[in-house]
Amino acid sequence: MPYLLAILLSLTALTGCQSAYYSAMEQVGIHKRDIMVDRVEDANDAQQDAQQQFTSALDALKALNQFDGGDLESAYNQVNDQYEASNDAAEKVRERIAAIEDVADALFEEWQDELALYSSSKLRRDSESKLNTTKASYQRMLSAMHRAEQKMDPVLDTLRDNTLYLKHNLNAAAIGSLQGEFQSLQRDIQRAITDMEAAITESERFISQLQRS
Incomplete structure (x- = not known):
């Protein structure tokens, strides 16, 4: 890729000027359809990462619930780190979905406009x-x-609630009071993972459909 074009791609990506970005990519043979596939695959990766991260957070909270002596501060820090990592993973999923929506709007608008260019009905x-x-x-x-x-x-x-509660109530009694929260979290994580798997399955179907088109 020419040096100047590489700079252009970086600048357009940073400024959020997506139309200029798509035009620059087309100059090197990468079309909106290709970008769409890449972004859907990126979203799938982000969802898989989020699944793993949520499971790690659950494991950290489970370990804290089973705390039986030792450094409470260190155990709390593990839970807090896992919460922050989970929040980052979820934000990445949201960003990936937004990126898909952006290129989809551009792709479908272009496709619709080009229908008027056909001479063959x-x-x-x-x-x-x-x-x-x-x-x-x-x-x-x-x-x-x-x-x-x-x-x-x-x-x-x-x-977040568990982390905040433990931050100001870092003792064995407080940990014991979170048992019910742990069960709720376990159910919520399983629901999220199940829906992410369903989304990934739909993504694979969509990519197949897009490539057939």
């Missing part, structure tokens, strides 16, 4: 049919992603 109808099918698949994927995204909130809320 047969080819235009075929392209329009594929556009509608791809849009429908995209909406199913996006809905699944947003459902999974929403399921992250109860997990983060419980982790």
